[in-house]
Amino acid sequence: MSANNDIHDVLIIGSGATGSIAALVLAKAGHDVVCLEQGGWIEPGDFAHLHNDWAWRRATSWNPDVNMRSHPDDYPVDSDSSQVLMWNGVGGSTNVYGAIWPRYRPSDFRKGDEHGLQPNWPITYEDIAPHYDRVDLLLGTSGLAGDPAQPPRAPCPTGPLPFTAAAGRLAGAFDALGWHWWPVEAGVVSEAYDGRPGCNGCGMCNGCPRGSMTLNSRSIWPKALAAGARLQTHARVLRIETGADGRATGAIWKNRITGMEERTRARIVIVAANGVGTPRLLLASGNLANSSGMVGRNLLHHTLVAAQIWVDEPVNGQMGYVASLISREFAETDVSRGFVNGFNFNCLTSTPSAGEMTTGWMSGTTAPWGAGHHEWFEKHFGHSIGLFAIGDDLPNPDNRVFLDESRTDEDGVPVIRMHYEPGENDRRMMNYMLDRLEDVGRAAGAFEIALQDYRDANGVYRTPAWHMIGTCRMGADPETSVVNGWHQSWDVPNMFIMDGSVLATGGVVNPTPTISALALRASEHIRDNFADLSGTTRTLAA
Ligand SMILES: Cc1cc2nc3c(=O)[nH]c(=O)nc-3n(C[C@H](O)[C@H](O)[C@H](O)COP(=O)(O)OP(=O)(O)OC[C@H]3O[C@@H](n4cnc5c(N)ncnc54)[C@H](O)[C@@H]3O)c2cc1C
The missing domain is CATH 3.50.50.60 (FAD/NAD(P)-binding domain)
Structure with a gap:
């Protein structure tokens, strides 16, 4: 030593x-x-965004799941449930x-x-x-002060990110339902700030080579x-x-x-x-x-479910900004729903690239191969809007990370294991959230709605943690x-x-x-x- x-x-x-x-x-x-x-x-040049094969890199060397990429800086995390994103x-x-901020x-x-x-x-x-x-x-950050559902706050250093066609469509859906919505704050500058350029809306962020994020x-x-x-x-x-x-x-x-x-x-x-x-x-x-x-x-991941909806109007979601709207309509407990705690909708303005769209990145809905592929692609690409519902999961001491003393990493430190399983209250909330996501899709006039409950074929909840x-x-x-x-x-x-x-x-x-x-x-x-x-x-x- x-x-x-x-x-x-x-x-x-x-x-x-x-x-x-x-x-x-x-x-x-x-x-x-x-x-x-x-x-x-x-x-900056390391980020997947600047490479022609960026969608491939995002699925491999830039995959946020440590178990899906092979990177020497990572340590092994053995999870029997959630994905391990970091x-x-x-x-x-x-x-x-x-x-999203x-x-x-x-x-x-x-x-x-x-x-x-x-x-x-x-x-x-x-x-x-x-x-x-x-x-x-x-x-x-960027955003708009004055959300009536939140305590007063000082203005964000830059104004809200531009309101896109997808955001407009979702705002209309929330208005039709009579539900709260507000432009969500983002950890992205919308104009030049502190030596960093404003966001150019190039789409699908998750990291940012420009430094706007x-x-x-x-x-x-x-x-x-x-x-x-x-x-x-x-x-x-x-x-x-x-x-x-x-x-x-x-x-x-x-x-x-x-x-x-x-x-x-x-x-x-x-x-x-x-x-x-x-x-x-x-x-x-x-x-x-x-x-x-x-x-x-007491490992918490949030209860998470999602929806991908497709609308007739071209909304060009392959470009755009990471965040658009948040709805806090269901943020507080209402026990008449059958569970305690609440949830929010996060509405993405930017949704998958062509490759990610056809292979089912967000909702698992994939394009057909062979006959019908082009027709499907024309109809779906550029017409997709993504929504996440994020809820407050209850702590459970059995949801945890712990050492597996029988195995060590290359430096001799025991491997860490992760276990997470939603409880009864969380499951009820997730089912309710899926129904409400469907409501939003219908109110937005979607011609197709795909819900994502993050459960595998065995019913195990594999949330992107x-x-x-x-x-x-x-x-x-x-x-x-x-x-x-x-x-x-x-x-x-x-x-x-x-x-x-x-x-x-x-x-x-x-x-x-x-x-x-x-x-x-x-x-x-x-x-x-x-x-x-x-x-x-x-x-x-x-
Ligand atoms: C794909 C993805 C999307 C996300 N999106 C959002 C979002 O939209 N909004 C939001 O609010 N949050 C989001 N998050 C969560 C956000 O990234 C985390 O909340 C935040 O980074 C946590 O900060 P931290 O300091 O706890 O840990 P981290 O930022 O993860 O930093 C921990 C650091 O510790 C280092 N480290 C660990 N162990 C050791 C060791 N033994 N020796 C030396 N170094 C060590 C790691 O290498 C790492 O650099 C997202 C996360 C992921 C992965």
């Missing part, structure tokens, strides 16, 4: 959506910050995300009071509201590096180390270029390795920070949560978990605005209380 006796102020593990924000805030405050990231940088490299999963609602933080089947958060919506606004300015490798890391943060790529952390007093002292990592094991020491350790990588690391570090037994448990949250949840009670309301481990007082694993409930929307706002709040708390936190052994307060 290579010897390095420096003691840094802060060690951050993971350079994704949250680790990057922590690096920027703490380096700007003058702290000596080192971030260890197991993957490398992505250059990216391991500078900027983390923002390299492949969709950047809606916020939670105040009620998402108070489900314990509402029905008791989920915990209350130790913080409220109001605690993070200012950070939502500031993270939008930091990252660059807020990829943290582009929006945050250059500023963090300029502020003095150090980013060590190809550095896979094998375990976090603690001292005799139970405090974290740093981490042992594998330099994947030299093959050497190295040690980095720090006064404060921030874990930002996502909802799978963080519990994996804690469990592999001798069950660290797990006196509650909750590390890895792009939201991996809940596995190190925050709470007010050390018996049932892993960190307190400031992301501080109940067991290891100088260790903070910053990534999406801390979310106590999933809400009814994509989580990254909330994850990012929380990371900004926690990073500023560490910055403002550094002397105390880096040496504290005092009793923690929720």
Whole structure:
């Protein structure tokens, strides 16, 4: 092992959506910050979008499912249910995300009071509201303030993305049904902002070579590096180390270029390795920070179902913008529906390319081969609109990620396994959501509607698990949560978990605005209380 006796102020593990924000805030405050990231940088030309065979690349080397691509920066995740969608490299999963950018609602933080089947958060919506606004300015977003279904908010730094023919068609459908809709915020700038060009609507985003989308490798890391943060790529952390007093002292990592094991020491350790990588690391570090037994448990993906509809009008969905409308009509609990919690509709303006369309990318509906292919293609291509319904799934300790001690990866770390199964309440919600998606399709005048329930031939729910949250949840009670309301481990007082694993409930929307706002709040708390936190052994307060 290579010897390095420096003691840094802060060690951050993971350079994704949250680790990057922590690096920027703490380096700007003058702290000596080192971030260890197991993957490398992505250059604009690396993205699938700029290649003639881009649809093929999106299905293979750029597939967001770690088990469908073969990439040396990934680690094995063995899932018996959901797909495992993430990216391991500078900027983390923002390299492949969709950047749909809606916020939670105040009620998402108070489900314990509402029905008791989920915990209350130790913080409220109001605690993070200012950070939502500031993270939008930091990252660059687009949208329209004034949604009557949401608390007031500051304007997005750029205006909403253009309203396309598909968006107009869906807006008409929601109006006909008398349901709420509003242009959804996106982590995409609609005009030049902060040195990045506005979106050109080239379509099917999931990452962005232009930088119009807020990829943290582009929006945050250059500023963090300029502020003095150090980013060590190809550095896979094998375990976090603690001292005799139970405090974290740093981490042992594998330099994947030299093959050497190295040690980095720090006064404060921030874990930002996502909802799978963080519990994996804690469990592999001798069950660290797990006196509650909750590390890895309560995995949430959201209840997700989808519809693809085809309309006579050419809507040219192969081009366009990632996001269009959101409908929060069903966001709150109404027990007369037969379940607690609510859901949202996310309406995509951009739907598959020709190749993805014919092979059933979104709904499983494929073009016929041979006779009838051209006729089908003429009728369907450019006429498709996609809709997702995303609901708030209930936590279940048996939905979890856990180590398979019988198998290790190439670095000797046990393989992580993932299990997720929707409960009875979730299934009822999904059935209801499918019916409502059909309502939207009919109201939009679709000539064909294909529903996607993400169940395989055996009825196993194989959701594309792009939201991996809940596995190190925050709470007010050390018996049932892993960190307190400031992301501080109940067991290891100088260790903070910053990534999406801390979310106590999933809400009814994509989580990254909330994850990012929380990371900004926690990073500023560490910055403002550094002397105390880096040496504290005092009793923690929720
Ligand atoms: C296909 C897809 C679409 C999505 N679309 C949306 C969307 O539209 N809207 C939305 O809100 N969210 C979306 N998401 C989710 C969003 O990407 C995540 O919520 C967000 O990136 C989580 O941030 P994070 O910091 O927790 O983890 P990540 O961004 O995943 O970063 C974790 C980083 O930690 C590194 N790491 C892990 N383990 C180690 C280790 N042992 N040593 C060193 N480094 C390590 C990883 O390599 C990675 O770079 C999507 C995700 C995917 C995959």
